Amino acid sequence: MAHELNFLFVNIVNGLVYGSFLLLTSLGLSLVFGLGRVVNFAHGAFYALGGYVLISVMRVGAGFWLALAVVPVVLTGIGLALEAGLIRRLRKRPEVDTLLATFGLSAMLVGGIEYLWGTSTTIVKPPLGFEGIVQVLSNDFPIYRFAAAGLSLLMAAGVLAIVQWTPLGLRIRAIADDAEMAEAIGVDRSRLLWQVFGYAAGLAGFAGALGAPIFAVHPEMGLSILIDSFLVVVLGGLGSLKGSTIGAAVVSVTKAVGGAYLADWSTALLFLIVASVLVARPTGIFATGRIA
Amino acid sequence: MTLTSSTIGTAASGRTSALVTIGVGALALAAILAAPWLAKPFTITLLTEAFVLAIWAMSLNLLSGHAGLLSFGHAAGFGLGGYAAGYFAREVSADVILSLLFAEAVVFIVAALAGAVAIRLSGVAFSIVSLCIAQVLYQVAIAWRAVTEGMDGLLGVPLPRLFGATIKNGAPFYILVSVVMMATLAGLALVLKSPFGATLRAIRTNDIRAASIGIDVRLHKWLAFVISWMLAGLAGGLMVFLKAGTTPMSLHWSESGNVLIMTIFGGLGTIVGPVLGAVCFVFLHDVLTSTLAIWQFVFGLIFVVVVIAFPSGLAGLPAQFGKLRWRFSR
Amino acid sequence: MRRIGGLRVLAAAVLAGVSMTMSGAIAGPDPIRIGVLTVRSGPSKPIGDDILAGIETVVRQRGKLLGRPIELVVEESLFNAQTAVTKATKLVQQDNVAAILGTSTVETLALLSVADRLGVPIVTSNSGSAAITRERCNRWVFRTNPEDLMSVVSLEALIAQTPRLHNAKWFTIGHDYPWARLVAGATKGVKAVQYAGEAFAPLDTSDWAPFIAQAKASGATVVIAPVTLGVPLLQFIQQANEFGLTKDAVLVSPIGLPDWLVDKLGEASTGVISAGSWAAWRTEEQWPVTRGFNEAHYQLHGRVAGMQSLQSASAATVLFDAIEKANATSPEAIVKALETVESETPVGPLKFQAGGREALAPLFLGPYEKLAAPKYGASYAQRPTAVPASLSLPKSAAEYGCRLDGTTAAAK
Numbered sequence A: 001m002a003h004e005l006n007f008l009f010v011n012i013v014n015g016l017v018y019g020s021f022l023l024l025t026s027l028g029l030s031l032v033f034g035l036g037r038v039v040n041f042a043h044g045a046f047y048a049l050g051g052y053v054l055i056s057v058m059r060v061g062a063g064f065w066l067a068l069a070v071v072p073v074v075l076t077g078i079g080l081a082l083e084a085g086l087i088r089r090l091r092k093r094p095e096v097d098t099l100l101a102t103f104g105l106s107a108m109l110v111g112g113i114e115y116l117w118g119t120s121t122t123i124v125k126p127p128l129g130f131e132g133i134v135q136v137l138s139n140d141f142p143i144y145r146f147a148a149a150g151l152s153l154l155m156a157a158g159v160l161a162i163v164q165w166t167p168l169g170l171r172i173r174a175i176a177d178d179a180e181m182a183e184a185i186g187v188d189r190s191r192l193l194w195q196v197f198g199y200a201a202g203l204a205g206f207a208g209a210l211g212a213p214i215f216a217v218h219p220e221m222g223l224s225i226l227i228d229s230f231l232v233v234v235l236g237g238l239g240s241l242k243g244s245t246i247g248a249a250v251v252s253v254t255k256a257v258g259g260a261y262l263a264d265w266s267t268a269l270l271f272l273i274v275a276s277v278l279v280a281r282p283t284g285i286f287a288t289g290r291i292a
Numbered sequence B: 001m002t003l004t005s006s007t008i009g010t011a012a013s014g015r016t017s018a019l020v021t022i023g024v025g026a027l028a029l030a031a032i033l034a035a036p037w038l039a040k041p042f043t044i045t046l047l048t049e050a051f052v053l054a055i056w057a058m059s060l061n062l063l064s065g066h067a068g069l070l071s072f073g074h075a076a077g078f079g080l081g082g083y084a085a086g087y088f089a090r091e092v093s094a095d096v097i098l099s100l101l102f103a104e105a106v107v108f109i110v111a112a113l114a115g116a117v118a119i120r121l122s123g124v125a126f127s128i129v130s131l132c133i134a135q136v137l138y139q140v141a142i143a144w145r146a147v148t149e150g151m152d153g154l155l156g157v158p159l160p161r162l163f164g165a166t167i168k169n170g171a172p173f174y175i176l177v178s179v180v181m182m183a184t185l186a187g188l189a190l191v192l193k194s195p196f197g198a199t200l201r202a203i204r205t206n207d208i209r210a211a212s213i214g215i216d217v218r219l220h221k222w223l224a225f226v227i228s229w230m231l232a233g234l235a236g237g238l239m240v241f242l243k244a245g246t247t248p249m250s251l252h253w254s255e256s257g258n259v260l261i262m263t264i265f266g267g268l269g270t271i272v273g274p275v276l277g278a279v280c281f282v283f284l285h286d287v288l289t290s291t292l293a294i295w296q297f298v299f300g301l302i303f304v305v306v307v308i309a310f311p312s313g314l315a316g317l318p319a320q321f322g323k324l325r326w327r328f329s330r
Numbered sequence C: 001m002r003r004i005g006g007l008r009v010l011a012a013a014v015l016a017g018v019s020m021t022m023s024g025a026i027a028g029p030d031p032i033r034i035g036v037l038t039v040r041s042g043p044s045k046p047i048g049d050d051i052l053a054g055i056e057t058v059v060r061q062r063g064k065l066l067g068r069p070i071e072l073v074v075e076e077s078l079f080n081a082q083t084a085v086t087k088a089t090k091l092v093q094q095d096n097v098a099a100i101l102g103t104s105t106v107e108t109l110a111l112l113s114v115a116d117r118l119g120v121p122i123v124t125s126n127s128g129s130a131a132i133t134r135e136r137c138n139r140w141v142f143r144t145n146p147e148d149l150m151s152v153v154s155l156e157a158l159i160a161q162t163p164r165l166h167n168a169k170w171f172t173i174g175h176d177y178p179w180a181r182l183v184a185g186a187t188k189g190v191k192a193v194q195y196a197g198e199a200f201a202p203l204d205t206s207d208w209a210p211f212i213a214q215a216k217a218s219g220a221t222v223v224i225a226p227v228t229l230g231v232p233l234l235q236f237i238q239q240a241n242e243f244g245l246t247k248d249a250v251l252v253s254p255i256g257l258p259d260w261l262v263d264k265l266g267e268a269s270t271g272v273i274s275a276g277s278w279a280a281w282r283t284e285e286q287w288p289v290t291r292g293f294n295e296a297h298y299q300l301h302g303r304v305a306g307m308q309s310l311q312s313a314s315a316a317t318v319l320f321d322a323i324e325k326a327n328a329t330s331p332e333a334i335v336k337a338l339e340t341v342e343s344e345t346p347v348g349p350l351k352f353q354a355g356g357r358e359a360l361a362p363l364f365l366g367p368y369e370k371l372a373a374p375k376y377g378a379s380y381a382q383r384p385t386a387v388p389a390s391l392s393l394p395k396s397a398a399e400y401g402c403r404l405d406g407t408t409a410a411a412k
Helices: A001-034 A044-061 A064-085 A093-119 A143-165 A167-177 A179-184 A189-215 A220-236 A241-280 B002-008 B015-038 B041-066 B075-091 B096-118 B123-143 B171-191 B195-205 B209-211 B217-243 B252-265 B273-291 B295-308 B314-329 C007-024 C043-064 C080-093 C105-118 C148-153 C155-162 C177-191 C207-216 C233-241 C261-269 C281-285 C288-301 C305-327 C330-342 C403-412
Strands: A135-137 A139-143 C033-039 C068-076 C099-103 C123-126 C140-144 C171-173 C194-201 C222-224 C251-252 C272-277 C344-345 C348-350 C361-375 C378-382 C385-387
Touching: A001 A139, A001 A189, A001 A220, A001 C207, A044 A093, A044 A189, A044 A220, A064 A189, A093 B252, A135 A143, A139 A143, A143 A167, A143 A189, A167 A179, A167 A189, A167 A241, A167 B096, A167 B209, A179 A189, A179 C361, A189 A220, A189 C233, A220 A241, A220 B123, A241 B123, A241 C207, A241 C222, A241 C272, B015 B041, B015 C140, B041 B171, B041 B195, B041 B252, B041 C080, B075 B123, B075 B252, B075 C348, B096 B123, B096 B217, B096 C099, B096 C344, B123 B171, B123 B252, B123 C099, B171 B195, B171 B217, B171 C099, B171 C140, B171 C251, B195 B209, B195 B314, B209 B217, B209 C272, B209 C344, B217 C105, B252 B273, B252 B295, B252 C148, B273 C068, B273 C080, B314 C330, C033 C043, C033 C080, C033 C288, C033 C305, C043 C068, C043 C261, C043 C288, C043 C305, C068 C080, C068 C272, C105 C140, C123 C305, C148 C177, C148 C272, C155 C272, C155 C281, C171 C177, C171 C207, C177 C194, C177 C222, C194 C207, C233 C251, C233 C261, C233 C348, C261 C361, C261 C378, C281 C288, C281 C378, C288 C305, C305 C330, C305 C344, C305 C348, C348 C403
Parallel strands: C033 C068, C033 C099, C099 C123, C123 C140, C171 C194, C171 C222, C222 C251, C251 C272
Antiparallel strands: A135 A139, C272 C361, C344 C348, C361 C378, C361 C385
């Protein structure tokens, strides 16, 4: 019995570690949709780009932590540029247009990564002092996984705090709540969407870089986390950050615990759970904005 | 049905344009059927594939373009139809009509159940639930090894037979697929011009208002869902004969993405758009993957350019140029 | 279609055309075209790179075939069954290739269904799935690499020669592919194996933690990993290291590690034992053909000849020998010659089993280790012991379910 419980515990912890990465990518996806009705298929490519920028900065000679700090800055810049150059042009168009455009953008970014960095996989070593194993209840866990999960959660908490307590957050919440009313009282929606798109790209890139020592870096690394993130966002309720947090935990723990007990059936279980929740609550667990 | 005429109003135009449509249609028909004698064998191979995909894209267009239910999991009906037709052809009879009928029966049963659940939703929730349904079927295809043979896939599907005669790959199968594709196109065009099509568009535009004037929204959505899946199953069944087999990848979300891209690229909510989209997709994909290591980049670039420059897809091109000319002439 | 030496071919064609129009002189002989169908983009591209590099090296070594130049026509398969069928059709219908090389399991399985329609010999060198030459065997499809069941049979030899594997508890972590289940099932059946359990991961798994946790919970001391070569195997080994699984247990790869992956894993590769690589470049210490190939490969590509290069080169060598033996390029003649050809290839002397389509290919067992001095740019490599096919393959093709007469009759 104790043995069984311990096994469950190990898998829940493993799930939550993955969930912390998922949370970072989901928050951005949710914000961008909540504010701009943009279904961003390129979000996974930002995640991958984060890993590659990390590698490049490290090759120049920077240490892991410095490179990790540079990644979100670069990715935010890329996000801002792409929003201004592409997404903004589609703002008055139906949602499917942004969907198709970001799908194309995703293919371009992945193709661009293959062109610039090649297609092969790169292993990134965990930073000094984080290579070993730590024992929790006599189970082995890699120290780096805990450090990375902690850092992710810290970042996520920061995002939630910004949205909750700063003037920027106030404007974000105003737009998400009622875009027309917010604009009427002087919130510059266009500028805000631009900023949020950039920050979301930065967050996704940060997650990709942080995950590099665990999952390695390759051009298509963003695909599976993109699908998982969509599930998280829709499960939690589009535009709801609280929902994304719950969603990330549900999705990741289902994957890990399901994987441990049901192996190959774990993904089917995940999709069944998401479908059931949506049928019961079409707007997700915590809906804030209106669903189109 | 005053609503009907007003919604079709956009399509209603002068007699000349109807004549032009018929003329262009007849020319296209002749060109399609004459192709085996004019084009190279491999062009026919690609066209066959494109027309099969065109049927699939048209089925998605019915659901997403006309009924407004954007599906992220449209590989479901396609893959399911492929497995059912392929299994029947290999184990029971390679008769193409019987195999496809069997496939349609299987797809109908699953679609009727899945549809009853999925159409309760709309918007993004529908998209994600449709994705979930397809992914569960994908997992079933991997795990139900006794029937599907797992990731190896269903292999060794024989050449199709029609009225006792074997239909060879190449020109004969191409003609069969072309006829089915054009019949589907014509059938869908008629259906969409009928009150049923108008009702679907009314639901797409505003389902609450549609319900308030007495339309049974759920019934119509369910019908669109089931018909759409069955057409997708027809395409899947034809594809399994073309490729002599299928794998769980035919149910994967990346395939759902491909058909969505073809359809939107061709023109969501139009009639011939999906056919154009599928043909362009197949030929572009073949040329780019064969010539460029960075084909993904160019592929993506083309989509981005098309979306920005031609918002209504390929099918909207003539109208767009028409508008341009009209603007200049003023 | 990417043509190798396309410019040169183009220039030759232009020159030929010019000389023809000017003087009506006879142009050079038509090249013999050989199709290469493999993955050319995405994270699995290194596998395709190695496959292509091996074939290119043999083409360079040979120069000509039947007095005609060899032209490779490379097509992208995307590692996708449907695309593979389309592209193989393109190679036959548009490029008139005499044969197809380079396929892996995904493509080969898909092509088996259409092999009779394609009507050209397919010689695969990178397909593990046993069924390809067993119950699904087809007269057009030959294989030079040892299949998975041969690897499993050689497990007994591996256990006998490796003290660390004596009295061990075995656990399988694999992908949910039929071949992985086959490996697991067969492992369970090996006499010397005490079986602790198994877990099959979804195909898009990037986090192997749940499966590693199961292996750890079972107290396994050997983990056999039928995981897809490439990114997934790399992620798995890296994470097994991360969780300290490699400290408690020996990793056994049923089909070996590609050398580009060994290079990336570095020190981590030394925790892995191969239960049956399809080739190993250090065979050159016993077999001069391998040395000659390794040197040519290094000269042409600047890197060590990997497992897949050596194998694809062996397939190309066998095919080219068969074409010379047939003294013709018609598909039927090549198939007939392939059935009896005997070749000296970079994996050793090869010929196909009588009445079947599986080459009597050796397997290479043994651990990965750091080299005393880097060679051909490699610092880590397998220390191989060859197990001949006579120990791993049943004596006759009919015994394992390959009945070519039946399929031939059906095809006609």
